[in-house]
Amino acid sequence: MKNWKFKGIYLKKGWVSPAYISTDESGKIIAISNESPAVLDEVVNGYAIASITNAHSHAFQYGMVGLTENIPKGQGGDNFWSWRDRMYRIADQITPEQTEAIATMLYAEMTRVGYGHVVEFHYLRNDQSGKYYDNPNEMSDRLISAAKKAGIKITLVPVYYRCSGFGKGPSYAQRRFQFSSTEDYFKHIESLKSQYKDDTGVDIGLGLHSMRAASSEEIKEIIAYNKELPCHLHISEQMQEVNACVEHFGARPVEWLTNETEVGSNCHLVHSTHITESEMSAIIKANANVVVCPTTEGNLGDGFFPIAEYINNGGRWCIGSDSHITLNPFEEVRLLDYGQRMAKQQRNVFLNAKAGDSAALAFEAVIDNGRMAAGKQTQDYFEVGSDLDAVIVDANSPLMGRASDEGRLATIIYGLDIGAINGQISSGKWVVKSGHHTNKEEILNAFSKALCDIH
Numbered sequence: 001m002k003n004w005k006f007k008g009i010y011l012k013k014g015w016v017s018p019a020y021i022s023t024d025e026s027g028k029i030i031a032i033s034n035e036s037p038a039v040l041d042e043v044v045n046g047y048a049i050a051s052i053t054n055a056h057s058h059a060f061q062y063g064m065v066g067l068t069e070n071i072p073k074g075q076g077g078d079n080f081w082s083w084r085d086r087m088y089r090i091a092d093q094i095t096p097e098q099t100e101a102i103a104t105m106l107y108a109e110m111t112r113v114g115y116g117h118v119v120e121f122h123y124l125r126n127d128q129s130g131k132y133y134d135n136p137n138e139m140s141d142r143l144i145s146a147a148k149k150a151g152i153k154i155t156l157v158p159v160y161y162r163c164s165g166f167g168k169g170p171s172y173a174q175r176r177f178q179f180s181s182t183e184d185y186f187k188h189i190e191s192l193k194s195q196y197k198d199d200t201g202v203d204i205g206l207g208l209h210s211m212r213a214a215s216s217e218e219i220k221e222i223i224a225y226n227k228e229l230p231c232h233l234h235i236s237e238q239m240q241e242v243n244a245c246v247e248h249f250g251a252r253p254v255e256w257l258t259n260e261t262e263v264g265s266n267c268h269l270v271h272s273t274h275i276t277e278s279e280m281s282a283i284i285k286a287n288a289n290v291v292v293c294p295t296t297e298g299n300l301g302d303g304f305f306p307i308a309e310y311i312n313n314g315g316r317w318c319i320g321s322d323s324h325i326t327l328n329p330f331e332e333v334r335l336l337d338y339g340q341r342m343a344k345q346q347r348n349v350f351l352n353a354k355a356g357d358s359a360a361l362a363f364e365a366v367i368d369n370g371r372m373a374a375g376k377q378t379q380d381y382f383e384v385g386s387d388l389d390a391v392i393v394d395a396n397s398p399l400m401g402r403a404s405d406e407g408r409l410a411t412i413i414y415g416l417d418i419g420a421i422n423g424q425i426s427s428g429k430w431v432v433k434s435g436h437h438t439n440k441e442e443i444l445n446a447f448s449k450a451l452c453d454i455h
């Protein structure tokens, strides 16, 4: 047993300051109080908030950050599709060893900036010739191993990918992503589930790359396969994709999905950028969740998700860092919010002119729906019986010096630079302490080696 003291912890009812948490040997919370126990084992000079779930990640893309902010000679302009060509060139090269080294570094960095759980949307699974590896779980095992080394919890979402476009078959460019059938895909899911069933830091989810990556029957089959598992898919990210869907299915992507499949609360629609009012209503009616990835959506020129209207109608949402062009959960929230503030020339647009607190609203959505996206569900941010997973905000950061609880969460979400986030505790153990990942040097060495070989 261990007794912790924090300057404060943030619960749904607000701040408890100071706060005392006791944990058992496995790092589970056994008591939360505002009264000190007789013995204190660790006094933390910081405020604890719940660890954030990064609900959408493609780990290998971290290896190409910074390489596509230019237009090569002869390319003309640049958009999502030309970026995708360059991303495929990187995906073609990456070995299992590099995948593990890149993912370990990425996940370690995630813990440093406040993420305690990652949902890895994993489609780079075949060898360079497009064949399954001898161990069909090779790439999945590498990603899970990376998460363990980095000290982040993972929900691995193997992604079904078979077609190169609406009504098309497989293609050479996507050979490393493809499954040959849903039967093969479900076999893969079941094998991972049984391999990791006793591992508390690992969950397995279902994934479908996009509407263009599977036939209508396959889409229905995957959505219906197992309602107990979270099911993720990219949708309505680009207008070209929306138009192709209308041409092929006679309906827009969300329209078709909500009409034709059993989409429900376990479904997590990544992006959903281009939706009509009736599609928005259909997502909300199905109680599905939208995973918004604002910094990637901005970087790729996708468009703005209509967050204010969506919240006003009761929509569920959370965030992901997707391509990892930016790793900062608070910046994801700010960009999502500020894009709409600028477009509407209004402030606090999350609140739709109702009284409330933007930071509290955003935090609740990001934590609660993020946990569901990872296949988890809890009531409060910290609860007796749950793992102590916490992000620590440095109490010495200038703006954290305010004595009152008022505005503290909004200061963290809207005001602080990432340097003020200086700790991560996972299942009662320090993963990041005083701003440093406990295993950084070793992870960085392997990452630098992997990066040298990627062009």
Ligand SMILES: [Zn+2]
Residues within 6 Å of the ligand: 056, 058, 121, 234, 270, 322
């Ligand atoms: Zn994505």
